[in-house]
Amino acid sequence: MITIYKPTKEEWRGLTKRPIIATESLNESVSTVLKQVKDRGDVAIQNYTSLFDGVQLTDFRVSEQEIKEATELVSTEIKEAIAVAANNIKKFHQSQLKTEEKVETTAGVSCWRKSVGIEKVGLYIPGGTAPLFSTLLMLGIPAQLAGCKQLVLCTPCNKEGKVNEVILYAAKYLGIDTIFKIGGAQAIAAMAYGTETVPQVYKIFGPGNQYVMKAKELVQTQGVAIDMPAGPSEVLVIADAQADADYIAADLLSQAEHGTDSQVVFVTTSKQKIAEVSEALDNQLKDLPRRDLAAQTLNNSLMIELPTLEDCIAFSNEYAPEHLILNIDNAELYIDQIINAGSVFLGAYSCESAGDYASGTNHTLPTNGYAKSYSGVSVDSFVKKITFQKLTAQGLKNIGKTIEVMAEAEQLIAHKNAVSIRLKKMNDEQ
Structure with a gap:
């Protein structure tokens, strides 16, 4: 040191x-992968899996039989460890579930927020020499607590077309069954755009090498959310x-x-x-x-x-x-x-x-100095906060003049009229 x-x-x-890290050709290489997957779908995935992982696959989806066989290979000791870790992760993240109170900002004007789980999320779990099944717990558990309806898991396979057995067991433990044998930038592309086999998702989570992280960075500019920039x-x-x-x-x-x-x-x-x-x-x-x-x-x-x-x-x-x-x-x-x-x-x-x-606590965290502006993954990472408001007739009367003055000052007269017309009709009905 x-x-x-x-x-x-x-x-x-x-x-x-x-x-x-030297990345001169990284942007070009990853952009090519993304475009190929977007344009050619499963065919591109098949080609890249053959090229990068050294295996020719006709079906990328992990079958129930494969999950069953993998489960039998996992030792009781590892299964017990996963159960303990999952319980602690669930307990900590469950404490993050909060119902926000309605706030009456003015008499007759109520405002509040509601957390709604992101409907479709993608989880990327690296394989290779360090198969990060623990990351699957860190992502899958808060996603389920948040109420996400569809969890899509992508993880690379080996040259025999097998996914790491502990990753599959952890997925089964969590009840995640939409699993694909796809790794690298092509996995990020598959989840971002959707293919004939892989569903499109709205937000992508998970660590990876520089190709995976560059792919996440690029798809974010195309409307697909990611957990955070990371290195x-x-x-x-x-x-x-x-x-x-x-x-x-x-x-x-x-x-x-x-x-x-x-x-x-x-x-x-x-x-x-x-x-x-x-x-x-x-x-x-x-x-x-x-x-x-x-x-x-x-x-x-x-x-x-x-x-x-x-x-x-x-x-x-x-x-x-x-x-x-x-x-x-x-x-x-x-x-x-x-x-x-x-x-x-x-x-x-x-x-x-x-x-x-x-x-x-969650181990999916901001790196490379991003801790100055980003938080680690939590239940909040998997939800959207939707605001609601309800105005009574008296509530609109109470803040109507304020809205009219501000809208007119911005020369948005239709905005002003949305209030003025209501106030006039209320006065006429009295």
Whole structure:
């Protein structure tokens, strides 16, 4: 890791920049995939599945038999873990369901909002070396709580045409049965435009590689909503002199093993702690199955010493991390100072892995600095807020003059007349 001791605040801006990924041809490549799928539907999906996944499929939909067979392959231990995690995720997200009260803004004028689930949503779940079945729980559960009527799941298959068995079991556990063996940018295109086989959806959720994220970015400009702009995963750990170096190293490595484009940042008030964490990283890294990948990630990552904890938190706010771990004494005392972060983990025992899997909070979070303006996924991500208002005759009389004056000032006389005609008829009837 790159180590910087007591950088000036003028240097912070440069340190908070993420590693640059070469994407010169990305836009063109993904645009081509999107256009092909939009124009040719299933034929394009078939071609890209053959090209990118190395398998020729005539039917993309996962059958009930495949789900049944997958369920039998999943161990009891994993099934029990999914049940515990799902229960905690449901409990936390259920608390977000609120019925808003009607507000009488003026006598006879009532206004309120109602949450309505987005009718059709698409869930993209990566497969490959890290099949993220936990993300399916994080997306499927709040979608169901929100009242979404149709959930469409796309996830890539292997060269034998099989989808990861735990992903299929998690889908079955949630009652999701509209599942397609489609990965990459072509999956995003299929859900955005619809094909002969894949239903079109109104909003697309889920992580993915740079091709998937670019596809989401592009379809958003064409009227299909997405959960959030996102990039590679990241964590920032703040620690004081009392923090356990092994805990810190484990948290950094748990993020580093995601991929070489991820970034981990360690910020501390203790120069000695940097030395201890460096040693702990070396010791833990050699035992990891994904050590080569994690090691490459660490090459793009930072260790920074700053004078005070307040400086550490200020730096974090500038960085706006996806995950922020406060491995410090009395971490709760610093909550009000945190203004930019996707999800925050307080204290020595609050490892990021807890949020990734089973504490109950959602792990689909803004990255790449977007935590400055975006929230993580919640039940609210799956609903629309529709406003209602009801005016009685007296209510219209009470605010009618205000509306007429404002409409006339904007030279929108038909707007004024919509009130004036009603008021005149009410007066004539008296």
